[in-house]
Amino acid sequence: MPAYRENANHAWTEDSVRLILTPSPFSRESLYHAQEIGRFVALPGYFTERERLSSYLIVYTIAGGGKLVYGGETHSLGPGQIFLIDCMEYQYYAASDEGWEIAWAHVSGPALGGQYGFYATRGGPVRTLAAGSRIPALLEELLAYCETRCLRNELLASATISILLTELMLLNTEADRADTALPGFVAEAMRYIERHACERLTLDRLAGEFAMSKYPFAKAFKQYSGFSPGEYIINTRISRAKELLKYSEHTVVEIAGIVGIDNVSHFINLFRAREKQTPLAYRKTWKSPRA
DNA sequence: TTCACGGAAGACTCCGTTGA
């Protein structure tokens, strides 16, 4: 694999802050952690260009302006805007002629890849924060925890990064809109699936129940629930099966039938794909005497 | 009870059409 590459002009004021951190092995393996963090007043001419760095970068514009080149697109950055990027990909960011005051953090952690994927698939890297957003304060809080290194602060920093990432994920383009509250028909469809999960449910039948065409229905269902209708049906069935495996004496064959999957081999395949173990193994795990 | 495989069915995405 090609090596990490960086090219930069470190033009920032003397009162800028930059902390390069060495987290404990425990923090590196088990917690979210900051690798570098700072608050810059970047001068005209400041830029960074890099790729293939195992890190995720959050940059919030406090004042002034800059630009970001990422994913083959160029983004202008102004006050109140933030970006999150995967530093494995090529990136170039620079201050404008008026300078660029930023709070930033390079972060990493075990679950960050998946969360970044969630963020990245719901819009480009750049988001505009609403007035009153917690994110600027969270970055300041994270910086404060990183200034004094101890186990307590590593734990608190991990918690802060977790909240920061959650806030970022909630900033996706859909979530910014006021209409993200679960529409009535989606909530009703979810209840309908839970009532009828053991029956034969198709997209046609579901859409028909709500007098909609199936594709707009499926699109809206996934947009607001996070699951396609099919995924939601299967998850509902698997949840019921887990309950029966734990609290009943029914055989796997019987449970498959009860939850609406007549073919037991198909039931086992579905179960294993989601739970990483077979139904019988799941039952043994939960019914084993505890030490 | 579990696993592997192949055909069938369903779901998703893209894009053209329609109507406001």
Added chain:
DNA sequence: TCAACGGAGTCTTCCGTGAA
């Protein structure tokens, strides 16, 4: 011009069968 709808093609998942 833009948003919503729906058809077509492609891809994914489901389901049945047979063997261990």
